[in-house]
Amino acid sequence: xxxVAQPEDQxxxxxxxxxxxxxxxxxxxxxxxxxxxxxxxxxxxxxLKYITGDNLVKGSYGFEAEFNKSQTSFHLKxxxxxxxxxxxxxxxxxxxxxxxxxxxxxxTTLTVKP
Amino acid sequence: xxxxxxxxxxxxTEKGKYVELRCDPISxxxxxxxxxxxxxxxxEFLIYFQGTGAADDSGLPNDRFFAVRPEGSVxxxxxxxxxxxxxxxxxxxxxxxxxxxxxxELFFGEGSxxxxx
Numbered sequence: 001x002x003x004v005a006q007p008e009d010q011x012x013x014x015x016x017x018x019x020x021x022x023x024x025x026x027x028x029x030x031x032x033x034x035x036x037x038x039x040x041x042x043x044x045x046x047x048l049k050y051i052t053g054d055n056l057v058k059g060s061y062g063f064e065a066e067f068n069k070s071q072t073s074f075h076l077k078x079x080x081x082x083x084x085x086x087x088x089x090x091x092x093x094x095x096x097x098x099x100x101x102x103x104x105x106x107x108t109t110l111t112v113k114p
Numbered sequence: 115x116x117x118x119x120x121x122x123x124x125x126x127t128e129k130g131k132y133v134e135l136r137c138d139p140i141s142x143x144x145x146x147x148x149x150x151x152x153x154x155x156x157x158e159f160l161i162y163f164q165g166t167g168a169a170d171d172s173g174l175p176n177d178r179f180f181a182v183r184p185e186g187s188v189x190x191x192x193x194x195x196x197x198x199x200x201x202x203x204x205x206x207x208x209x210x211x212x213x214x215x216x217x218x219e220l221f222f223g224e225g226s227x228x229x230x231x
Contacts, residue, residue, distance in 0.1 A: 004156075032218050043118070043205070043222040044157070090156050094218050100147065100162030100170045102220065106155050 002027040002098075004091050006105035013081045013112055021076040021108045023091030033074040034092040034102065035065055044090065050074060061085070081112045116140075118223035120206050126229045127196055135191040135226045139208030146189050147220060148181055149205040157205055163189060164211065196230045203227050 003026045013019045025031055035047040048059025050067040058064045065076045074091060088109050094102040119138040127133055139146050144165055149157035159173040163183045174180070178196075183189040193200055204227075207220035 034219055036220075036222075041224075043224040044207075044220070046219045046221065049219050092156075098170075100145070100164070101159050101173070102147075102218065103159065104149075104156035 002031075002093050002095055002101075002103045004093050004103055004105035006089075006091055006108045008108050009106075010109045010111065013110070015083050015112050015114050016080050019076075019078050019081045019085070019110065019112070021089050021091075021110060023074045023076065023105060024072050025074060025091070025093040026072065027093050027095045029098075030096040031074075032094040032096055033065075033067060034094070035059065035063070035074075035076050036090045036092065036104075038088040038090065038107070040087075047076075047089075081110075083112050083114055086110055086112045118206055118208050118221055120204075120223035120226050122226055123224065124227045124229075126231065128231050129196060129198060131196050131230075133193045133196055133228060135193075135204050135206075135228070137189045137191070137206030137208075137223060139187065139189070139206070140221055142210075143208035143221070144186070144211045145209045146183060147207045147209070148189070148191050149207065151203045151205055151225070160191070193228075196228075198230050201228055201230045 005024045033050040036044040038044045055067045088107045090107045091105045092102045121136045146163040148160040151157045161181050162170040166186045178194045180192045203225040205225045207222045
């Protein structure tokens with residue numbers, strides 16, 4: 001079985017400050033890890049992924065995420081938040097050997113205040 | 115089209131009725147997925163197609179739910195004898211075949227919001 005935990009329902013940061021949205025996962029094999037963003041009344045959009053290699057991956061809109069195997073974490077980060085980053089963020093995991101099924105966390109609402 | 119298209123965007127029906135939700139994936143994507151998202155929760159996996167066949171239907175909650183993809187492109191999610199608990203946003207996603215150089219990110223449609231009265 002595979003699972004994802006996003007321990008924070010809400011994250012609030014001031015514009016210009018760094019942000020972190022937390023994600024931990026459980027999977028039986030090697031993980032593929034993903035972050036998606038959902039803006040109001042829009043579909044989920046892919047942000048970035050970790051497959052293998054460098055533990056720090058970079059994605060769209062200046063976001064990055066760090067894979068930590070020992071802590072089974074994949075936290076999303078951005079050095080300087082923008083008001084336009086305010087949205088709902090989902091972490092997802094897929095077992096490398098399970099071709100189809102991705103499991104999502106329950107999401108974290110990020111609010112960036114001017 | 116350029117993205118995943120889902121119709122209808124909104125569907126209101128009465129308890130006990132039959133509903134069909136349609137998904138038109140990105141051209142060339144062989145993998146197609148259905149998820150269900152309830153308020154305050156993340157997407158919940160329902161079924162995954164690779165081509166015309168359902169490779170994993172372990173997420174379908176019961177036998178009232180069925181999905182088809184007869185020609186390997188458009189898919190239809192069918193719900194019989196709808197119940198109030200079926201109310202949710204049904205999301206469709208497509209992707210390249212897993213195991214190719216593109217390793218599994220999903221491209222989502224905007225969803226079909228189903229309300230069962």
